[in-house]
Amino acid sequence: MKKTRLSDQIAEQLETMIATQGLKHGDRLPAERQLAEQLEVSRPSLREAIQKLISKGLLVSRAGGGTFVQQATQNHCADPLVALFRDNPEYRFDVLEIRHALEGNAAWYAALRATDEDKANIRAHFEQMIALHGSDDPMDEARADAAFHLSIVEASHNLVLLHVMRGLFELLQNSISHNLDKLYTIPRVFEPLKDQHRELMEAVVASDPERARKAAQEHLAFVEDSLKDIDADEARKVRSLRHLTLVGR
Template sequence: MKKPRLSERIAEQLESMILDGSLKPGDRLPAERVLSERLEVSRPSLREAIQKLISKGLLFTRPGGGTFVKNSIATSFNDPMVAMFRENPEYRFDVLEIRHALEGNAAFYAALRATDDDKVRIRSNYEQMIKLHGSKDPMDEARADAAFHLSIVEASHNLVLLHVMRGLFELLQNSITHNLDKLYTIPRVFDPLSAQHKELMEAVAEGRPEDARKAAQHHLAFVEDSIKEIDAEEARKIRSLNRMNILGETPK
């Protein structure tokens, strides 16, 4: 069997760091000298490995500004689907169904495998999400929500699951932005969401895998029901306005 080149092994190591979240989208790679010392490899081999990942679309460079992890690693997976979901809003519930299955398992394994660092990161993301409640842009809170859930997926230490979930969150945020806005601005929805997030966080932190799975699945069922309820309310408003227009009435 042909022995892989050193640059290929370095590229695989960097790719694993991207997939497991050690290097996050938008992060700048450490300086070449620092990174080569950290990985204990030569700078020419490191340079070759970085070029391989640039060719694969995982990294990009800015002239005079360094090398960065691409913000949207799963773009090729998501772009056509985002367009499809915008044209067919009902497909968003397909995403929620998949999340329901995947995140229940992610929470289960996170409760079994989470390190102390994982638990600190999960709690920090939870606190940031609560802190952003009432932000001028509700999408700030929605993005913090995604970061919280992804930190639990990261704690499962399943790289395939993490890669898939990152793509699903990007797809979900691009396709139902309007509904995400509403989820964080309606008190009757936000209060249970906050309690569910806390329950999920504590089940993972305390190493209760079955409770963590149930908490994740209960939370996602609530999100799906809430979005459907919001849709129904908006549909009723539209029908009411149309009726008023037909009758020549003035909305109150």
């Protein structure tokens, strides 16, 4: 069996760090000495690992300026989708369908694999999301919602799944936020959302995979139904306004 080179192992650690910390294009990595201490590796091995990621296009080194994250792979894939979603907001339901399939499994694996640190992180994100309710900008709460769900994906310890989910949330937040924020301004929607998020958190913390998967899927089904109700309400308002305009002529 071929032995994995130390530099390859460090490169994997760096990729995981970039993904879990949400580093994006243009973000700078810590200084070499600090990064070596953080990863508990030698600086020569770290340099070799960084060169590997530079050759893969994940990092770029600037003379005298440090090492920076290049454009993440999923962003290249997401760019044409962002334009598509702006022209056709209905495609957000396609994203929800994919989330339904992926997040149920993510919750399952998180319940199996979450460490004590992961569980504390999930709980902290849940409490932050609840604390932001009623914020002047409803998107603050929507972003906290995404961070909560991603903390569960992180606890699944599946790097590929984490990359995919980050891309999906980026699509939702950057392209169709006009409906996501409304979820948090409707009392009849917020209370069930809070209860669903709490149930999901508690299922993962309790290490109950079946309960966690069920909680994730029921939550996403509710979100989809709620967004459809918002669309229907807005359509009725538009029709009513057009009718009043015609009558007033």
